[in-house]
Amino acid sequence: MKTNLKQNVPHDSVFCLTENRILTDRVHLLRFTGDTSSIKAPGQFVSVELPGMFLRRPFSVCDWDSESFSVIIDRVGEGTALLHGLSCGVELPVLTGLGNGFQLESGAAAPVLVGGGTGLSPLVGLARRLRESGVYPRILLGFREAHDRFGADLFDGFDTQYASDLFEELEKMPHDYIYACGSEAMMMELLRRDGSDAQVAFDVRMGCGFGVCMGCARKTRDGMKRVCKDGPVFRKEELLWEN
Amino acid sequence: MGELSVTLCGIELGNPIIPASGTFGYGAEFSALYDLDILGSFSFKGTTRNPREGNPLPRIAESPDGMLNAVGLQNPGVNRVIAEELPRLKRSFHKPVMANVSGFSIEDYAETCAKLDQEEQIGWLEVNISCPNVHGGGMSFGTDPCQAAAVTRAVKEVTTKPVIMKLTPNVTDIAAIAKACEDAGADGLSLINTVTAMRIDLKTRRPVLANTTGGLSGPAVFPVALRAVWQVYEAVRIPVVGLGGISSAENVIEMMLAGATAVEVGAANLRDPFACPKIISALPKTMKNYGISSLKEIIGGAHAK
Ligand SMILES: Cc1cc2nc3c(=O)[nH]c(=O)nc-3n(C[C@H](O)[C@H](O)[C@H](O)COP(=O)(O)OP(=O)(O)OC[C@H]3O[C@@H](n4cnc5c(N)ncnc54)[C@H](O)[C@@H]3O)c2cc1C
Ligand SMILES: Cc1cc2nc3c(=O)[nH]c(=O)nc-3n(C[C@H](O)[C@H](O)[C@H](O)COP(=O)(O)O)c2cc1C
Numbered sequence: 001m002k003t004n005l006k007q008n009v010p011h012d013s014v015f016c017l018t019e020n021r022i023l024t025d026r027v028h029l030l031r032f033t034g035d036t037s038s039i040k041a042p043g044q045f046v047s048v049e050l051p052g053m054f055l056r057r058p059f060s061v062c063d064w065d066s067e068s069f070s071v072i073i074d075r076v077g078e079g080t081a082l083l084h085g086l087s088c089g090v091e092l093p094v095l096t097g098l099g100n101g102f103q104l105e106s107g108a109a110a111p112v113l114v115g116g117g118t119g120l121s122p123l124v125g126l127a128r129r130l131r132e133s134g135v136y137p138r139i140l141l142g143f144r145e146a147h148d149r150f151g152a153d154l155f156d157g158f159d160t161q162y163a164s165d166l167f168e169e170l171e172k173m174p175h176d177y178i179y180a181c182g183s184e185a186m187m188m189e190l191l192r193r194d195g196s197d198a199q200v201a202f203d204v205r206m207g208c209g210f211g212v213c214m215g216c217a218r219k220t221r222d223g224m225k226r227v228c229k230d231g232p233v234f235r236k237e238e239l240l241w242e243n
Numbered sequence: 244m245g246e247l248s249v250t251l252c253g254i255e256l257g258n259p260i261i262p263a264s265g266t267f268g269y270g271a272e273f274s275a276l277y278d279l280d281i282l283g284s285f286s287f288k289g290t291t292r293n294p295r296e297g298n299p300l301p302r303i304a305e306s307p308d309g310m311l312n313a314v315g316l317q318n319p320g321v322n323r324v325i326a327e328e329l330p331r332l333k334r335s336f337h338k339p340v341m342a343n344v345s346g347f348s349i350e351d352y353a354e355t356c357a358k359l360d361q362e363e364q365i366g367w368l369e370v371n372i373s374c375p376n377v378h379g380g381g382m383s384f385g386t387d388p389c390q391a392a393a394v395t396r397a398v399k400e401v402t403t404k405p406v407i408m409k410l411t412p413n414v415t416d417i418a419a420i421a422k423a424c425e426d427a428g429a430d431g432l433s434l435i436n437t438v439t440a441m442r443i444d445l446k447t448r449r450p451v452l453a454n455t456t457g458g459l460s461g462p463a464v465f466p467v468a469l470r471a472v473w474q475v476y477e478a479v480r481i482p483v484v485g486l487g488g489i490s491s492a493e494n495v496i497e498m499m500l501a502g503a504t505a506v507e508v509g510a511a512n513l514r515d516p517f518a519c520p521k522i523i524s525a526l527p528k529t530m531k532n533y534g535i536s537s538l539k540e541i542i543g544g545a546h547a548k
């Protein structure tokens with residue numbers, strides 16, 4: 001029997017856009033104000049209903065407090081372009097409290113947070129949580145092109161570094177644990193080559209985002225798992241490498 | 244207040260709203276969101292004789308007013324459904340549930356249905372002969388009247404529960420398939436399953452879905468579903484469950500006027516997990532707006548008398 005069913009119960013409510021900040025020509029940070037009580041862990045995501053689009057759009061929570069959450073949005077298509085163009089004051093239905101999120105690994109004294117591109121987003125909230133628990137992670141942000149870089153300033157007070165080759169930089173950084181989020185190919189390659197234990201967040205096309213449609217299922221050592229409900233964060237030991 | 248109840252193959256439903264197979268799992272996730280007992284019933288995920296891992300990702304694509312899926316019948320298999328899902332469901336849902344069954348051979352259908360026939364909470368067997376997303380089975384049974392009849396007969400032999408055959412719109416003459424199922428002993432029909440479709444990603448110039456094609460559902464298919472229900476209602480005497488694109492109380496009424504005894508709601512649950520409770524609570528007022536005192540009385544009401 002699954003015992004975690006009640007832990008991440010999605011919550012549907014209306015949020016108001018209260019900030020739309022340009023980070024780069026392709027990336028904005030949006031803040032939504034409303035009932036954030038269902039957001040429990042860094043690495044969880046929200047899904048936003050957009051006018052004229054049938055499926056909701058999933059985004060990792062960057063960080064949150066009792067009144068608002070932020071998301072970092074890369075413009076890749078119709079929905080993200082619409083979001084970039086919104087003005088403050090717009091109200092949208094948002095499902096919050098989706099997914100499991102990162103678990104703080106108590107045994108890890110020197111964790112490194114590895115973000116690929118927009119994948120850095122959930123690491124912002126994770127870094128804050130780790131600091132609150134007395135652990136100071138290092139931050140490594142990978143961008144293929146130097147001119148795409150952004151985000152170091154979001155990790156205020158942390159040792160943050162940009163990299164073009166994540167693995168090369170990671171090797172130089174003493175660490176005993178990895179928390180990662182980014183493109184699947186990059187994350188899998190990194191975890192394959194690095195010996196440390198890790199948790200990694202995946203991004204796949206979703207139907208519902210709350211565990212009922214099987215649109216997002218991925219094979220793991222423990223059988224088929226839903227990225228939206230059993231993930232999006234998986235432990236390294238759960239992963240199958242031929243996936 | 245208007246009367247919402249209807250009777251489907253001898254079983255009374257408090258209202259005609261039934262979440263559709265594949266969009267409601269086995270009920271567990273939704274039971275954390277709302278009281279499942281407000282529903283007429285629900286149809287659980289397509290269940291097969293053996294566990295299935297389904298198709299590779301991506302399995303989901305979007306389209307105007309709808310979505311495509313190519314899940315490929317991922318499910319834990321009938322034995323685990325009986326051992327794990329149904330005992331859990333019993334605690335959160337206290338009405339007859341609709342068991343959705345798929346197979347790759349006539350024996351598959353018969354064996355799975357025979358096992359589910361033993362389960363007290365199952366009210367109806369909904370036999371999916373219309374899944375477009377698996378090869379060597381599923382839809383091929385639903386595109387040929389002889390095959391459709393053969394599956395119907397095989398299932399009827401192993402169960403005393405009402406058998407509802409779920410039909411695909413991907414045929415030239417859906418009424419002929421419907422008639423073949425009725426003649427073979429089906430107690431009811433449900434339609435439509437998804438419409439075969441595809442999308443191509445302009446950036447990669449490749450199909451979006453790993454399976455290349457998938458099934459279209461959501462509001463985009465509502466007029467197609469309505470037409471199919473209309474045609475089948477004219478061709479058979481057994482009850483028809485209408486589905487495809489339903490997302491409002493108005494859609495429910497329109498589908499019932501075309502001939503549906505009850506309706507299923509699919510993709511709408513994925514966009515809005517509260518779609519069904521919203522439709523159910525909007526029904527009384529919507530009925531009033533159109534002068535309807537009892538839903539039973541409007542079934543097939545748009546057909547010439
Ligand atoms: C758990 C999770 C967390 C995510 N976090 C972030 C984030 O923090 N920042 C960010 O910029 N993006 C994130 N994404 C990706 C984001 O959901 C997509 O970029 C977005 O949905 C694209 O929408 P669109 O309308 O612009 O693209 P379109 O291509 O027009 O969308 C068409 C359909 O495909 C889906 N889709 C397209 N690309 C993706 C993708 N890469 N992943 C999932 N679905 C996709 C859309 O949701 C939509 O249903 C996340 C995805 C998931 C699953
Ligand atoms: C993600 C998804 C999974 C589905 N899985 C099944 C299934 O297992 N068995 C089945 O009979 N129909 C399945 N269907 C089809 C639906 O039950 C329904 O027939 C179809 O989607 C049309 O209704 P809608 O437009 O309201 O979604 C699935 C549909 C979706 C969107």
Ligand code: FES
Binds near residue numbers: 209214217
């Ligand atoms: S997206 Fe529906 S189960 Fe994960």
